[in-house]
Amino acid sequence: QVQLVESGGGLVQAGGSLRLSCAASGRTFSRYAMAWFRQAPGKEREFVAAIAWIGSSSLYADSVKGRFTISRDNAKNTVYLQMNSLKPEDTAIYYCAATSGDSSWWYNKNAYPYWGQGTQVTVSS
Numbered sequence: 001q002v003q004l005v006e007s008g009g010g011l012v013q014a015g016g017s018l019r020l021s022c023a024a025s026g027r028t029f030s031r032y033a034m035a036w037f038r039q040a041p042g043k044e045r046e047f048v049a050a051i052a053w054i055g056s057s058s059l060y061a062d063s064v065k066g067r068f069t070i071s072r073d074n075a076k077n078t079v080y081l082q083m084n085s086l087k088p089e090d091t092a093i094y095y096c097a098a099t100s101g102d103s104s105w106w107y108n109k110n111a112y113p114y115w116g117q118g119t120q121v122t123v124s125s
Contacts, residue, residue: 002026002114004096009119012086016123020081022096022116030054033099034072034079037109038092038121045095049081050106059106064090086123093118 008020022034035050049070051058058070067086072079079096097112105111 002098004114004116006096006116006119009121011122014088014123014125016086017084020094022079024077030074035097036081037095040092045109047107088123088125091123094121
């Protein structure tokens, strides 16, 4: 089992920045690819970004490419999502997730057996 706890959400004005953190415990953190998903009210949970369990290979949704950066610190069992140039449409609950699956499935929420409880991000216009 892997336990995930997100933090760092909050209220920010459009154009501002936030950094989300996800602390992992349980099974060896470094063996899992990590991802961020988000879910806005009335919408499906959607992929935001993912990062490989080792190295720097990453994947981003087109909607956040160039604005968001995912990173990880395996020594601290933590993954981060730096969010810059935030827009009102980025408002959502952001979830951290872990998978041992292949990178071809990183965008698919069904590939992730482990999830955090989510952290709210609200961007005001």
